[in-house]
Each structure stands twice: as structure tokens, then as C-alpha cells.
Amino acid sequence: MRDDQFGLYQVVVSVVSIVNAVIITGTYQSVSRHVSARPEQANPIKRTALRLQLLVGGCSALGFFLLAPLVANYLNDPRLIPYLRLASLIPLSYSFYAVFTGYFNGRREFLTQAALDVTYSTLKLGLIVLLVWLGYGVAGGVGGFALASACILGGSVIVAGKGEGAGNVRARDLL
Numbered sequence: 001m002r003d004d005q006f007g008l009y010q011v012v013v014s015v016v017s018i019v020n021a022v023i024i025t026g027t028y029q030s031v032s033r034h035v036s037a038r039p040e041q042a043n044p045i046k047r048t049a050l051r052l053q054l055l056v057g058g059c060s061a062l063g064f065f066l067l068a069p070l071v072a073n074y075l076n077d078p079r080l081i082p083y084l085r086l087a088s089l090i091p092l093s094y095s096f097y098a099v100f101t102g103y104f105n106g107r108r109e110f111l112t113q114a115a116l117d118v119t120y121s122t123l124k125l126g127l128i129v130l131l132v133w134l135g136y137g138v139a140g141g142v143g144g145f146a147l148a149s150a151c152i153l154g155g156s157v158i159v160a161g162k163g164e165g166a167g168n169v170r171a172r173d174l175l
Contacts, residue, residue, distance in 0.1 A: 008079060009141045015071060016064070016087045016145075020094050023060055027053065027098035028105070034173070035106025042107055043163035048170070049099040057095025064088040086142045093149035100156035114157055124148035 031049045035042045062158035097120075104113035127148045131140030 005138045008077070008083060008138045011075065011077070011080060012083045012087050012138070012142055013145065015084065016090050019064060019091045021061060022090055023057065023095045024098040027056070027095060028102040031099050031102025032106040034169070035103055036108070041108065041169060042103065044169045045106075046099060046103045046160065046163060049102070050096060053095045053099055057092050061088045061092035063088065064091055083138050083142050085144060086139065089146040090149050093153045097149065097153045097156055100153075100160050101159060109125070113157060116152060116159065119155065120148060120152035123151055 027049065031045060034045045038045070039148065063087050065088035068081045068088070069078075071084055072078050072080035075171055101113050101116065104110070104116070127144035128141050129144075131144040134140065
């Protein structure tokens with residue numbers, strides 16, 4: 001990757017990291033707190049949080065996608081637009097992934113949570129390096145990040161399973 005391409009990648013990742021930090025931290029802490037306080041309601045809390053993330057994560061990702069031209073214009077570089085749009089998949093996946101990491105943390109399943117995080121970090125590094133090495137440049141770097149996010153979300157869904165448990169948890173309580 002050329003220096004100018006690395007700069008583009010760095011800007012895109014910096015912008016998406018700000019959005020992720022807000023979404024992930026709030027979601028993770030809220031789910032973890034509620035699950036640890038009411039472990040018998042862990043699965044209903046998880047289900048409610050996932051439904052809530054359809055709105056929060058969906059709107060964040062859509063906003064990120066639609067605002068890409070404005071952000072690129074503000075940063076005086078229209079080349080950022082397609083990369084920012086590709087990166088909009090990251091907060092979408094992350095918003096749901098944060099529910100699962102909060103769920104496992106609240107249930108004190110720290111090994112499972114750590115295994116998912118290590119797998120994600122390794123997968124992210126591997127996919128970014130592979131796609132850049134294959135010649136996809138900035139799109140490969142951002143795409144590798146997005147693909148790793150989607151893959152770990154899928155893995156989280158499998159590891160967590162559907163889960164049983166009756167109960168009704170209000171989305172307002174999680175917010």
C-alpha cells in the first residue's frame with residue numbers, strides 16, 4: 001500500500017473508530033450491567049438489546065453511509081467517500097457484537113468473551129493484511145476490517161445460541 005493510500009486508510013479507520021467507541025461502550029456496559037444484575041433474565045435482555053440495535057446500529061450505519069460525502073468534503077478529500085461507505089458495515093456489525101460481548105461479560109463467561117475478542121482481532125489483522133497483499137489497497141484494508149466484524153458477529157450468534165428464558169425487558173431500561 002502506498003503512503004497516500006495508508007493515509008486514506010488511517011483517516012477512515014479513525015472516523016469509524018469514534019462511532020464504534022460510542023456504540024460499543026454504551027451497548028456493552030448496559031447489557032453487561034443488566035445481565036449481571038438479573039442473570040435469570042440474561043436471554044430476554046440479550047433479545048431486547050439485539051432488537052434495540054436494529055434501530056441504534058442500523059441508524060448509525062445508515063447515517064455513516066449517507067454522511068460519507070459530507071465527511072469527505074469536510075476533510076477535503078472526495079476519495080474517502082467509497083471507503084467511508086464501505087466502513088459503514090463496521091458499526092452495524094459492531095453494534096450487535098457489543099450485545100454478545102456484554103451478554104458474556106454479564107454472565108461472567110470471561111473465557112468465551114476473551115476467545116471471541118482474540119478471534120476477532122486475529123481475523124481482522126489477517127483479513128486486512130491478506131486483502132491488501134492481494135492488491136486491493138484501501139478497499140481491501142477497510143473491507144477486511146468490515147468482513148472480520150461480520151464474521152465475528154456470526155460467530156457470536158452461534159456461540160451464544162438462541163437461549164431460552166421467558167421474560168420481558170423494556171428497551172427503555174437498556175437505553
